[in-house]
Amino acid sequence: MTTTTRERARVCPTPTAVWLVVEGLWTWYRRNWRSSAVSSVVEPVLFLLALGLGFGSQIQPSAATGGLPYVQYLAPALVVASALQTAAFESTYPVLAAFKWNRTFLGIASTPITSRQLAMGQLLWIFLRLSVSSAAFLVVAALLGAVTSVGVIGSLFAALLTAMALAAPLVAYSASLDTEGQQFSAIFRFIVVPMTVFAGTFFPVDQLPAWVRPIVWLTPLWHGTELSRASAFGTGELLPVLGHLVYLTALVVIGARLAVRTFTRRLEV
Amino acid sequence: MRPAIVPDVVAETAVRDGGLVRARGLTKQFGDFEAVRGIDLDVEPGEAFGFLGPNGAGKSSTMRMVSCVSPRTGGDLTVLGMDPRTQGPDIRARLGVVPQQDNLDNELTVRQNLHIYGRYFGLSKAHVRAKAVELLDFAQLTDRADAEVEPLSGGMKRRLTIARSLINDPELLLLDEPTTGLDPQARHLLWDRLFRLRQQGVTLIITTHYMDEAEQLCDRLVVMDGGKIVAEGSPGELIARYCSREVLELRFVTDKPDAAAAEGLADRIEVLPDRLLLYTSDGEASLAAAHQRGLAPASSLVRRGTLEDVFLRLTGRTLVD
Amino acid sequence: MSTTTQAPETTRTGLLLRVLPVGMYAGRSRALVERSFLVNRRTWLQVVSGFFEPLFFLFGLGFGFGKLIGDVVGPGGETISYVAYVAPALLAASAMNGAVYDATFNLFFKLKYAKLYDAVLATPLGPLDIAIGEITWALIRGALYGTGFLTVMLGMGLLTSPWAVFALPAAILIAFAFGALGMACTTFMRSWHDFDLVQLALVPMFLFSTTFYPITVYPGAVQFAVKCFPLYHAIEVMRALCTGYVDASIVGHLAYFVVMALVGVVVASRRLGKLLLA
Numbered sequence: 013m014t015t016t017t018r019e020r021a022r023v024c025p026t027p028t029a030v031w032l033v034v035e036g037l038w039t040w041y042r043r044n045w046r047s048s049a050v051s052s053v054v055e056p057v058l059f060l061l062a063l064g065l066g067f068g069s070q071i072q073p074s075a076a077t078g079g080l081p082y083v084q085y086l087a088p089a090l091v092v093a094s095a096l097q098t099a100a101f102e103s104t105y106p107v108l109a110a111f112k113w114n115r116t117f118l119g120i121a122s123t124p125i126t127s128r129q130l131a132m133g134q135l136l137w138i139f140l141r142l143s144v145s146s147a148a149f150l151v152v153a154a155l156l157g158a159v160t161s162v163g164v165i166g167s168l169f170a171a172l173l174t175a176m177a178l179a180a181p182l183v184a185y186s187a188s189l190d191t192e193g194q195q196f197s198a199i200f201r202f203i204v205v206p207m208t209v210f211a212g213t214f215f216p217v218d219q220l221p222a223w224v225r226p227i228v229w230l231t232p233l234w235h236g237t238e239l240s241r242a243s244a245f246g247t248g249e250l251l252p253v254l255g256h257l258v259y260l261t262a263l264v265v266i267g268a269r270l271a272v273r274t275f276t277r278r279l280e281v
Numbered sequence: 282m283r284p285a286i287v288p289d290v291v292a293e294t295a296v297r298d299g300g301l302v303r304a305r306g307l308t309k310q311f312g313d314f315e316a317v318r319g320i321d322l323d324v325e326p327g328e329a330f331g332f333l334g335p336n337g338a339g340k341s342s343t344m345r346m347v348s349c350v351s352p353r354t355g356g357d358l359t360v361l362g363m364d365p366r367t368q369g370p371d372i373r374a375r376l377g378v379v380p381q382q383d384n385l386d387n388e389l390t391v392r393q394n395l396h397i398y399g400r401y402f403g404l405s406k407a408h409v410r411a412k413a414v415e416l417l418d419f420a421q422l423t424d425r426a427d428a429e430v431e432p433l434s435g436g437m438k439r440r441l442t443i444a445r446s447l448i449n450d451p452e453l454l455l456l457d458e459p460t461t462g463l464d465p466q467a468r469h470l471l472w473d474r475l476f477r478l479r480q481q482g483v484t485l486i487i488t489t490h491y492m493d494e495a496e497q498l499c500d501r502l503v504v505m506d507g508g509k510i511v512a513e514g515s516p517g518e519l520i521a522r523y524c525s526r527e528v529l530e531l532r533f534v535t536d537k538p539d540a541a542a543a544e545g546l547a548d549r550i551e552v553l554p555d556r557l558l559l560y561t562s563d564g565e566a567s568l569a570a571a572h573q574r575g576l577a578p579a580s581s582l583v584r585r586g587t588l589e590d591v592f593l594r595l596t597g598r599t600l601v602d
Numbered sequence: 603m604s605t606t607t608q609a610p611e612t613t614r615t616g617l618l619l620r621v622l623p624v625g626m627y628a629g630r631s632r633a634l635v636e637r638s639f640l641v642n643r644r645t646w647l648q649v650v651s652g653f654f655e656p657l658f659f660l661f662g663l664g665f666g667f668g669k670l671i672g673d674v675v676g677p678g679g680e681t682i683s684y685v686a687y688v689a690p691a692l693l694a695a696s697a698m699n700g701a702v703y704d705a706t707f708n709l710f711f712k713l714k715y716a717k718l719y720d721a722v723l724a725t726p727l728g729p730l731d732i733a734i735g736e737i738t739w740a741l742i743r744g745a746l747y748g749t750g751f752l753t754v755m756l757g758m759g760l761l762t763s764p765w766a767v768f769a770l771p772a773a774i775l776i777a778f779a780f781g782a783l784g785m786a787c788t789t790f791m792r793s794w795h796d797f798d799l800v801q802l803a804l805v806p807m808f809l810f811s812t813t814f815y816p817i818t819v820y821p822g823a824v825q826f827a828v829k830c831f832p833l834y835h836a837i838e839v840m841r842a843l844c845t846g847y848v849d850a851s852i853v854g855h856l857a858y859f860v861v862m863a864l865v866g867v868v869v870a871s872r873r874l875g876k877l878l879l880a
Contacts, residue, residue, distance in 0.1 A: 021374040021402035021449035028403070036397045040388060047798040055805050062809035070815050071670050082670075115384035119445075121350045122378035123401035124370040201651040206658045215666030280352055281311070 023124045026132075033125060033133020034140065041141070051101065052145035056094035057152050060087060063214065064158060076216050078245055080160070087150075087158035088167040088244035089213040092174050092236040095146045099175035100204045102138045103182035104196045108189055111278060121279040131183070131275035135268060138179050139172060146171045159244075166243025174236025177260040178204075180267025187274040212237045235259050301326050301453050301484050302347055306356035309342045316342040318508035319356065324486060326452075329479055331499030332488040333588070335596050338505040340488040341381060341457055347486065348378045348455050361452065374402060377451030377483075381458050383442045387431040391422055391441055394430060399448040412448055419474065420444035436467030443474065454478065456487045460494060472497055492588035506596045516588055523594050524586035525549070527564035531571065531578035532556040539576070546570050560586065630727050634735025635742070642743075649743065653750045656696040660754070663688050667814070675816065677838075678847030686760045690840035691813040693751050693773060697744055698833055699804065701777040704740040705784030706800050710791060719878055729874040733867060737781045744777040745770065755844070763846020772843060772856070776836045779859040782866025789873035807833045832862060 024032065041048070060083065068082030077085040110117040120130055146168055153159050182199070189195060210220060211233040217225055228234050235256040242248030302324040309317040317339040324330045332340040345351035346358060349365040349372045358365055360372045385394050392413055399409035417423045420440040430438065439459065446454060459475075460468045475498060479485060489495055495502055496516045504512040504519070512519055520526075525548055531538065538557045543550055546567050547559035556578075561567040564583030571578075642649050664685035676682035712718040719732055727735075748770050755761050761769075784800075791797070811833040817825050828834050835855040842848045 019404050019408040021404060023370040023374050024403040032400050032403075035400060039393055039397055040386065043388065044795060047795055047801075050798040050802055054802070058806055058809055062806075063814065066810070066819050067667070067671075067814045069819050070674070074670075076670055114387055115382065116386045118380065119384035119386075119398070120401060122348055122373060122376070122380070123398065124374040124403065125401050126370060198651050201655050201658075205655055206662075209658050209662030210666075214662070215670055219666050219669045221665070280350060 021124070026129055029125050029129040030133045030136055033120070033130055034137045036120070037134070037137040048098070048102075048141070048145070052094065052098040052142075053148045053152070056090060056149045059094070060090055060153060060156065060158060064090070065156070076219070078241070078247070080245075083156070083158045084160050085241075086214065087153045088164060088240045089237045091146055091149055091153070091167055092171040092240045093208050093211075093213040093233060094149060095142050095171040095175040096178055096233055096236070097204060097208065098142060098145060099138060099179040100182060100200065102141065103179040104186050104199070105193060107134065107183055107186040108193050108196075111187060112190070117275075117279065127276040127279045128272045130279075131187070131271045132268070134183060134275075135176070135180055135271060138183070139176055142172055142175050142179075143168075146175075161244060161246065163243045163246055167240040170236050170239035170243060173239075173257070173260045173264070174232050177232040177236070177263035177267070180264050180271055182267075184267055184270035184274045187271065187278050207231045207233045232260055232263055300324055301361060302486070303359045304347075304356065305358075307343070307346065307353055307358055308355040309339070309346060309351065310354040315508055317346070317354075320503075320505075320508075320510050322503070322510075324453075324484065326484055327479075327482050328500045329475075329485040329487065329498050331495045331502035332486070332505060333490075333492070333495055333502055333592055334488075334505035338596070339508040340505055343505070344455055344457050344486070344488055348376055349373050350378075374449065375452050377446035377449065377454040379442050379446045379454070379456040379459055381461070383438045385430050385438060385441060385445070388429065390427050390429055391433070392417065392426045394441060395445055395448055398445045402449040404449065409448065416444040416447055419447070419477075421470070434467075436463050436470070439463060439467065439471065440474070443471070447478075451483065453484045453486065456485065458488055458490065461490065468494070492592060496588050504592060504595050511595050512591070519588065519591045520586050522591075524590040525560035526562045526586055528584050528586050528590060529559040529561055529564040529567045529571075530556055530582040530584070531559070531568075531576065532580045532582070534579040542574055542576050543571060546574075560590070631731040631733075631735035631738060633725075633727060634722070634732060635739050638736070638739035652700060652743070653747050656692050656747070656751055657754060659692050660685070660689055660751075663692075663814075664758075676845050676847070677841045678845065680845075680847075682845065685758065686762075686845070687841075688814060689755050689758075689760050690769070690844040691811075691837045693748065693755075693769065693844075694776060694833060694836035694840040695808050695811075695813055696747060696751065697773045697777040698780045698836060699808070700744050700747060701740050701781035702784040702800065702804060704743070705737070705781040706788045706791075706797065709736060709785055709788045710794075710797075713788070713877070719874075723878050729878055730871040732878075733782075733785060733871040733874055737778060737785065737867075740781045741774055741777055744781075745774055748773040748777075761844055763844070765843045765846045765848050769840060769843045772839050775856065775859050775863070776839070779862040779866065780832065782863045782870055784866075786866045786869035786873065789870060789877055807831050812837055832858065835859070 064083030064086045068086070071077065071082045073079050073081055117130060121127065125133075150159065150164055150168060154164070186196075210224065211217070211228050211231045213233070217228050217234065220228065239248075239253060239256045239260075242253055300323040302322055304320060304322040306319045306321065307317060308315065308319050320339075320343065322343075332343065334340050342351065346353050346365070347360055349360065349369040352366065361375055363372050365372055386397070389397070395413040395416060396406075396409050399412060400406070404412070413426075414423075417426050420443065422437060422441060422444065425433065425437065430441065433441070443456075443459065456475075460471055463471065472494070475485060475487075485498070487495075487498055489498075499516065501515050502513070502519070503510045512523060514522065529547065531543070533555060538552055538555070540550055540552045540557060543557055543559060547561035549560040551558040551560070559567050559571075568581055568583060571581075667688070668684040671684050673681045674684055674687045676687060722732060723729070752761070752766070752769060756766075787800070810828055811831045812828065813833075817828060817834075820828060835858045839852055839855045842852055
């Protein structure tokens with residue numbers, strides 16, 4: 013029994029190499045999809061049911077909800093907020109685990125894949141995974157009657173951009189950690205949760221005290237929520253939309269560059 | 282019968298500068314700490330080359346530089362005739378690396394670990410699939426192929442890591458303490474597998490703490506201490522140079538070992554709290570001479586000089602960390 | 603406060619000692635509490651941050667939802683602000699969350715990876731010491747969070763009745779019951795994957811147990827299902843105590859948690875004994 017195919021190992025061009033990293037992460041995911049399906053699709057749907065329909069039944073459509081039933085007001089923002097939450101999780105523990113606990117990334121560093129390709133692959137993977145779960149959520153939301161127009165496709169885009177605006181810097185940060193991940197609970201509690209509560213997902217930001225609002229404007233979630241509602245309700249104006257896009261894109265680009273840097277520092281010492 | 286794990290690449294490897302690995306004045310610094318302080322190395326195709334040294338001697342740092350994951354601080358280094366600084370991925374495509382700590386994906390199956398790793402080397406799915414079957418057999422893991430890695434024993438994981446490092450038919454295999462923590466059965470199985478690889482022409486570079494392992498496996502080795510190479514040669518040469526053919530151990534229970542009384546009985550005498558070590562070419566003769574002088578040890582032992590004696594002489598008996 | 607928590611615990615152990623085999627309890631669970639204290643002193647940020655999460659919700663709901671929804675009907679049929687309606691529910695929910703996470707994720711990690719208890723059991727301590735020690739620590743932490751949250755409620759003028767002094771002991775009982783049950787469940791878990799089930803139990807309970815809106819929103823069948831959730835009873839207790847509309851039904855709600863706690867402790871220590879002493 014000799015190997016019939018005789019192939020030589022080779023150095024792949026960057027796009028192929030990045031895709032191979034995604035393939036590796038996908039192989040893992042295929043065996044463990046259940047938990048992420050629960051947290052990234054089932055949970056947001058439960059939120060939509062409880063807050064959109066249950067709590068929403070207590071709310072009269074008003075100017076604050078854009079004149080819409082609460083569930084329709086909530087859905088385009090909820091897709092952004094839950095993509096962001098999933099992104100926060102996917103960018104923290106799994107990344108630290110791959111460096112520190114399982115050390116699988118250290119194994120990849122011994123292959124022709126470079127640190128840079130590995131970082132890009134990790135980010136692309138998070139993007140693809142979020143695309144699927146966000147789209148699934150929107151389909152369910154549509155079935156529940158929470159979707160008003162095809163503009164919601166723009167919401168999907170906004171959700172992904174926003175999520176990556178958080179994921180990229182967070183992946184960079186996770187790759188630089190050498191702890192057991194205690195910082196992550198602080199990040200969830202002091203950044204992710206307050207963002208979800210205050211950045212306009214559940215109620216308009218102008219209901220907050222004036223001094224809080226500038227902090228809200230710094231969060232990617234607020235920009236994403238604005239974009240998403242603008243698209244879903246067709247209320248977008250050119251300049252604000254451009255502003256949101258630029259801000260979020262800048263975060264993605266800066267985050268990705270930082271991620272490449274921290275991956276390289278971690279692996280090539 | 283046995284599949285050729287390694288193709289005939291060693292012959293075609295253009296190694297112009299003489300040696301698969303060549304280092305001159307190689308250094309590695311971490312902040313203020315100098316882990317490797319200017320070493321010269323030449324590893325020839327087909328040989329098994331060993332690094333010995335206490336913890337912190339710079340073995341692993343050197344290994345990591347040779348495996349092109351750690352950039353060197355200074356000096357020259359070529360691996361397979363290429364410079365790791367500029368051609369890291371090209372070199373890594375032709376290396377196999379077995380790290381000190383396993384970095385398998387514990388949540389995947391044995392087979393999946395091989396598949397994924399092979400894909401990183403740009404190998405096709407069909408090739409990787411066939412190759413995995415071959416390697417599972419090589420590592421005696423065929424019946425665990427579709428089991429998750431997590432619950433496997435340390436020996437099985439180690440074998441899988443070695444199998445994984447062969448997925449790309451490497452010309453040079455780097456093993457960092459391959460048998461640390463394994464039971465004797467697992468060690469011997471691993472040694473057997475490494476012998477086979479050598480017979481097939483794979484070049485091996487091994488670091489180890491076990492002197493018997495180094496004697497078993499290595500054609501040539503270097504002893505490192507404090508970031509420098511302190512001795513180099515074949516196991517036999519090193520024993521001849523730094524030890525003696527035989528060692529006479531005289532053990533004392535009540536009285537303190539008296540070095541002065543043994544003066545002149547051997548080439549070199551070492552005094553330990555409970556015994557004297559006499560390095561000599563003829564242990565029995567030295568023992569008879571000792572008895573004649575009236576030395577009365579509680580027990581005595583004549584044994585062959587080993588690499589362990591060399592190691593302790595070169596790197597000292599005090600704990601390093 | 604300390605008397606109310608300790609008194610039931612000693613009687614409970616007396617009862618448990620008769621139910622459980624010998625060798626399981628050495629009466630030294632305090633050692634485990636001390637250990638937790640030492641560990642948490644180093645990770646104080648994590649401990650402190652747990653206090654803020656319910657506060658964020660409280661402010662968010664107060665400023666945001668409150669304005670959308672206006673005033674609502676309280677437990678006694680009176681009109682109260684939305685914040686006053688939702689705050690006791692958040693207190694109950696955070697007691698649940700804190701206790702369950704501590705008793706599941708943290709316990710599982712120590713059990714499976716840190717092998718902490720193997721070392722503990724090599725000493726005179728038994729599985730019941732471990733169970734009680736870990737739960738006690740979770741309760742001390744929970745009590746701190748509860749005190750903080752109640753202080754904020756007091757500052758916002760949301761505590762309108764003297765009954766509110768019982769809110770903290772009640773929160774501790776609730777946390778104890780959730781913690782004990784969570785611990786019992788953890789002993790059945792094989793891998794991290796099983797923890798989605800914990801999420802799958804907690805999230806719907808948090809969302810649907812009348813935390814944010816009255817039970818009358820649901821049709822009859824759903825109402826019945828919601829009334830089976832432990833969190834529903836916890837919220838009923840908290841709302842009654844914080845607003846002062848306390849009636850006999852509170853005894854039933856509290857009994858629910860006493861039973862839950864007993865079942866949890868018995869199952870948890872039996873299972874822990876099996877897992878660790880096997």
